[in-house]
Amino acid sequence: MKYEDLAKTIIEKVGGKGNVISVVHCMTRLRFKLKDESLAKTDELKDMDGIVTVMQSGGQYQVVIGNHVSDVYKAVTYVGGFNNEEALEIDEGDNKHMSLFDKFIDTVSGVFTPTLGVLAGTGMIKGLLAILTITKLVSADSGTYLLLNAIGDSLFYFFPIILGYSASKKFKGNPFIGMVIGACLVYPAVVGMAPTLEGPGEGVLYTLFKGTVIESPIKLTFFGLPVILPINGYGSSVIPVIFAAFFGAKVEKFFKKVIPDVVKMFLVPFFTILIVVPLTFLIIGPIASWLGDLLGAGSLAIYDLSPIVAGALIGGLWQVFVMFGLHWGLVPIALINLGKFQSDPVLALTFAASFAQIGAVLAVVLKSKNDKVKGLGISAFITGIFGITEPAIYGITLPRKKPFIMSCIGAGVGGALIGLFGGRSFQMGGLGIFAIPNKINPVDGIGMDFYGTLIAIAAGFVVGFFLTYMFSGKEEATLK
Known part of the structure; x- marks a missing residue:
């Protein structure tokens, strides 16, 4: 416990254990969510050895530590008795003081922060592979290329599963239900039904919004209802699984209240998944995909100006x-x-x-x-x-x-x-x-x-x- 004394002081200066709603960390910062930020002794924290500075932004009380923040985080969670794996439970009223923009930043950072390290690592492997291929040290048809490409591509291709886990944790749902939702989005048979950029292919029932950025060929139905899949499927997508995880957490919370404890363990996941996954394919996924397409197209339009x-x-x-x-x-x-x-x-x-x-x-x-x-x-x-x-x-x-x-x-x-x-x-x-x-x-x-x-x-x-x-x-x- 190299940082035990520092951890004790940090907890004391942020107002004590009772003032801490949750704490996570990113590359360099401890990100606290406090019940009352006025109780924190900010100036004293800034003057401490081992702390670079303190920032209050996005509804978070951020203590900047540096590259060894993960070690300090472990010490803080140990000393404070906080659970390393699960964020502390947040009551519905704890976020009411935050602005809509602060809530957005807090949600995005909470969902993506846990993935940053491995996202950076796999991206670096893809970059390394590009260098090896260009310099002809590795052939594109070799087993070495195949395995390195799988390592580099795997996280991003199956990103909905990873984000399903982190988003469900952020929204206080069962993270494994979130993973199942994400896995359904990238299930091979479903991905195979998705239209491609080359054209809608055979079996298209009809097309919505033809000629627009959200053109959606229909190749699949669910009890007669059209299932709108985005071009090339949900692999590498971001927004659909986050929306689905949010909805899933709400549905799960409802069933936890109404299902008897004796059968809650398996009936809550059963009903949650049975409801959320079809609705994700029918409603949530298409809307979220269109929103994502519009955001992407909008950012590129501004860039192109x-x-x-x-x-x-x-x-x-x-x-x-x-x-x-x-x-x-x-x-x-x-x-x-x-x-x-x-x-x-x-x-x-x-x-x-x-x-x-x-x-x-x-x-x-x-x-x-x-x-x-x-x-x-x-x-x-x-x-x-x-x-x-x-x-x-x-x-x-x-x-x-x-x-x-x-x-x-x-x-x-x-x-x-x-x-x-x-x-x-x-x-x-x-x-x-x-x-x-x-x-x-x-x-x-x-x-x-x-x-x-x-x-x-x-x-x-x-x-x-x-x-x-x-x-x-x-x-x-x-x-x-």
Whole structure:
């Protein structure tokens, strides 16, 4: 229990065990949901060794720890007696004080946060495979390619099952019921009935919304009712299973109240699945798929108006989004685009941000005469190379203001260049330099879009470095 004392202090400073509704963690932060945030001693937490800073955003009380947050989280859950596997029960009234937007951010982060590590890992494997294939170290028809491709594709292809689990946990339902709902969406026989981009195929009964973004050929019925399957099925989809898991949690809660305890164990799942799965295929899935298609098409339409302007704005503001947890709003859109179009240009515009950030950090390190600042800056620079920028933001650039602003300008320049060269992400996963392979087109190979992305991250780094070095005063560089 290396972090036991830190964990005890954190729990005490957030108002004690009784003030904690739930606690989870992401890459660098402990994310508390507190009954009363006014009871937390924020200033005292910020001054503690082992804590980078504290953020209050999206209905969450976020204690920024750093790369070892998972170890601190284990200590916090152990010391606090919180359950590591299940989130603490949340009463219906606990979320009433949150705005609609805060609820949205809280829901999205709660559903996707548990998947981030493995999503990054499998995405990196896909990027590695692209490199091995392009360099002809691995043949596309070899067993090695098949197995590595299965490892890289598996999570994203079966994403509805994974999200069914995490979404059901978030909505306080049985996560295994959520997995069954997701598994039904990607069941091979059902996937085989889905229309393809090549055309509706034989057996189409009729088509809804022909010629629109939500055109839906019908190839399947359920007791005579049309089952509308999206193009290529629900594999890699995001929104349908989240909506279905939410509905399933409500249905399950109802049956838990009305079914006798003696048969509750098997009758609750029986009736929940029997009701939720057909309704998901008949109503929830189609509506959610259309919503996802519209979100994806809308994001691409905005991008197409001016990729350069979109890159400058999204790239330049990305670090601000991360600070307040607002970046979660773009994650589902990126996943939708990847599932629908096999690439995403929107989130790709932010790729230069972490490199601009470490450029600004390096400038502060070189200008500073303070050994503590240099030590912290070097550590933040190294973690920033691998895409974890919170230590750089909260420990170095944001307290000095100008370096943070300069890093945002560098990120905006990098984002504009990515838009100019048409840079895209072809996989979701990896951070920092580990995300570079994910910018390689697995079909067409390395092209100008990839080289443009490399130019963009180099430009972001250089602009962040030189602007910070030129315009940051001595007092900012030596600030503790």
